[in-house]
Amino acid sequence: MTGAFFLGWRYLAFHKLKTTILVGSITLMLFLPAAVRLLVNDSATALTARADQTPLVVGAAGSPLELVLNALYFHAEQPPALSYDNFSELRDAGLAVTIPMYTRFHSRGSPIVGTTLDYFSFRDLNLAAGRMMGMLGECVIGANVAARHKAGVGDSLVSSPETVFDIAGVYPLKMNISGVLAPTGTPDDNAIFVDFKTAWVIQGLGHGHQDLERPQAAASVLNRSEGMVTANAALQQYAEITPENAAEFHFHGATGDFPLSSVVVVPPNEKNGALLRGRYQNNAKGIQIIVPSSVLNDLLDTVFTVQNYIILGLALLSLATVAVITLVFLLSQQLRKGEFLTLSRIGASKTYLATLIASEIGFVFTGSLVLAAGLTFITRQYALQILQIFLGF
Amino acid sequence: MIELSKIEFRYPAAGGFKVSIPQLAVPTGECMAVVGPSGSGKTTLLGLLSGILKPSSGSLVMDGTDLARLDEGQRRRFRINNVGQVFQAFELLRYLSVIENIMLPRYIHGSATQTSAARDRAARLLTDVGLDARANAYPSELSQGEQQRVAVCRAMLNQPALLLADEPTGNLDQTNKQNVVDLLLEQAKANNSTLIMVTHDDSLLGAFSSVLDIQSLLADEPRREDLS
Numbered sequence: 001m002t003g004a005f006f007l008g009w010r011y012l013a014f015h016k017l018k019t020t021i022l023v024g025s026i027t028l029m030l031f032l033p034a035a036v037r038l039l040v041n042d043s044a045t046a047l048t049a050r051a052d053q054t055p056l057v058v059g060a061a062g063s064p065l066e067l068v069l070n071a072l073y074f075h076a077e078q079p080p081a082l083s084y085d086n087f088s089e090l091r092d093a094g095l096a097v098t099i100p101m102y103t104r105f106h107s108r109g110s111p112i113v114g115t116t117l118d119y120f121s122f123r124d125l126n127l128a129a130g131r132m133m134g135m136l137g138e139c140v141i142g143a144n145v146a147a148r149h150k151a152g153v154g155d156s157l158v159s160s161p162e163t164v165f166d167i168a169g170v171y172p173l174k175m176n177i178s179g180v181l182a183p184t185g186t187p188d189d190n191a192i193f194v195d196f197k198t199a200w201v202i203q204g205l206g207h208g209h210q211d212l213e214r215p216q217a218a219a220s221v222l223n224r225s226e227g228m229v230t231a232n233a234a235l236q237q238y239a240e241i242t243p244e245n246a247a248e249f250h251f252h253g254a255t256g257d258f259p260l261s262s263v264v265v266v267p268p269n270e271k272n273g274a275l276l277r278g279r280y281q282n283n284a285k286g287i288q289i290i291v292p293s294s295v296l297n298d299l300l301d302t303v304f305t306v307q308n309y310i311i312l313g314l315a316l317l318s319l320a321t322v323a324v325i326t327l328v329f330l331l332s333q334q335l336r337k338g339e340f341l342t343l344s345r346i347g348a349s350k351t352y353l354a355t356l357i358a359s360e361i362g363f364v365f366t367g368s369l370v371l372a373a374g375l376t377f378i379t380r381q382y383a384l385q386i387l388q389i390f391l392g393f
Numbered sequence: 394m395i396e397l398s399k400i401e402f403r404y405p406a407a408g409g410f411k412v413s414i415p416q417l418a419v420p421t422g423e424c425m426a427v428v429g430p431s432g433s434g435k436t437t438l439l440g441l442l443s444g445i446l447k448p449s450s451g452s453l454v455m456d457g458t459d460l461a462r463l464d465e466g467q468r469r470r471f472r473i474n475n476v477g478q479v480f481q482a483f484e485l486l487r488y489l490s491v492i493e494n495i496m497l498p499r500y501i502h503g504s505a506t507q508t509s510a511a512r513d514r515a516a517r518l519l520t521d522v523g524l525d526a527r528a529n530a531y532p533s534e535l536s537q538g539e540q541q542r543v544a545v546c547r548a549m550l551n552q553p554a555l556l557l558a559d560e561p562t563g564n565l566d567q568t569n570k571q572n573v574v575d576l577l578l579e580q581a582k583a584n585n586s587t588l589i590m591v592t593h594d595d596s597l598l599g600a601f602s603s604v605l606d607i608q609s610l611l612a613d614e615p616r617r618e619d620l621s
Contacts, residue, residue, distance in 0.1 A: 003500030007489075014488030342484040345445055347473035348501045349466065
């Protein structure tokens with residue numbers, strides 16, 4: 001019967017286009033539902049794992065989901081800003097470790113996360129090279145950022161303007177890389193971490209320039225009056241913070257009004273957590289306090305419902321595909337009556353002919369199964385990267 | 394030696410059309426042409442000789458084996474090993490190369506070790522018919538004359554004792570007709586096979602050692618014209 005398998009194989013190999021279409025259809029029929037389920041499950045696991053590690057998030061009143069996505073995954077959508085005074089109030093309450101987050105800016109597609117060193121110990125992030133940021137203007141980059149930009153300790157990254165013609169807005173600050181984080185497989189790999197005050201400098205709330213009291217800056221002084229010096233455009237402004245000019249960087253306005261995106265709150269026990277939640281219940285003071293895992297569970301309930309609809313749709317599509325494939329095989333057998341008659345006249349039995357047809361079906365389904373399994377394996381291997389590409393997590 | 398005695402065959406699906414052959418003997422190595430009008434039973438005779446059809450009664454003995462007493466599986470094995478067939482429309486499989494088409498009988502009934510030997514034999518046959526350079530071509534790339542030569546090679550693969558050809562020249566021009574007949578006779582002679590060829594073309598009869606008029610065969614006294 002090996003001859004029947006050989007003939008089956010040769011038939012499929014000769015009709016390459018037909019075979020490819022059949023194998024492709026069956027592969028997709030098998031692969032798509034598996035891939036959807038895999039990606040949804042993996043994304044749910046990835047989402048909930050990070051959310052489960054984050055006890056509470058505080059932000060300005062608004063969409064809880066937007067706040068969670070921004071605070072945990074540095075998602076581009078900006079929740080309403082929280083003031084630094086709000087953060088100070090939380091911190092001064094002494095009920096929990098409070099970690100400020102300011103995630104408004106980007107550098108070449110990577111989010112710049114303004115925070116404090118507490119963030120690294122909270123997320124258990126370790127350095128692969130260098131040291132943590134020690135001064136204004138320094139940054140620590142995630143493993144993927146280092147790979148994507150081929151950047152390391154001693155290199156620098158420049159913050160991107162928010163719009164092309166952003167003259168007065170975001171300050172294009174050159175940030176020196178002091179450290180590179182070890183990979184974690186989390187959104188932290190894709191982030192550039194700076195002190196939150198550096199993020200304020202990027203925003204233009206703080207800046208550095210020549211000291212107008214020094215003789216070298218005399219040419220830039222337009223007017224001196226009591227308590228106020230007016231400078232002209234010749235005044236040298238710094239686009240990079242260095243040890244030499246760091247002291248000349250300063251902030252204008254009331255720091256308490258400066259913005260933050262959110263605050264990650266880590267209470268030491270249930271009681272403190274409950275106290276904090278009670279304090280900001282019903283969006284008191286225009287502030288919301290949320291448990292990220294419960295927000296994401298609500299989202300995932302919706303995602304799983306959608307997933308079930310998609311799989312149902314794919315199942316119906318698979319039924320249609322099976323019907324079409326059956327029709328193709330039956331029509332093919334009709335067209336091959338002459339061939340089967342020849343084989344029979346030469347000496348092929350009915351069993352031989354049945355084996356020939358079965359081998360063709362077997363090859364097509366085995367090929368499809370192997371391909372679908374391979375694609376599913378690749379999807380599983382690269383699920384995280386796929387999710388990062390499509391969902392930005 | 395092939396001996397048919399009191400053979401009867403009835404087509405169940407053709408209104409009970411019956412073919413009766415009282416007596417026929419064909420010596421080993423004979424090259425016989427079978428003639429007769431359409432529907433007179435020529436193809437039925439070839440079907441009986443090849444074992445595709447089983448006679449309702451009588452005996453059909455070929456080299457000591459009575460095909461009338463064999464079941465379908467046994468007749469099929471007998472056919473594969475002892476009978477080569479050349480069909481009118483060549484009937485090459487379009488998805489097999491020339492050499493694979495010639496080896497088809499081995500693919501249907503043979504082992505892996507036999508396949509290797511069969512490939513050597515197929516290559517030799519192709520050289521004999523001048524198609525060795527076309528071994529890997531597909532039938533659609535061949536002329537009709539070349540296809541017919543491949544069909545003859547396929548029939549000769551197992552060095553059959555009996556070579557049956559059912560109007561193999563029906564679709565060919567005069568030159569190719571003569572070439573195919575010459576090839577069949579040459580291969581049959583080289584292999585000491587008995588050749589029985591059905592034809593409507595009187596111009597080819599001179600090449601055969603005997604001619605059988607199927608109409609006379611179906612009468613009580615079959616007329617066989619010995620041309621040798």
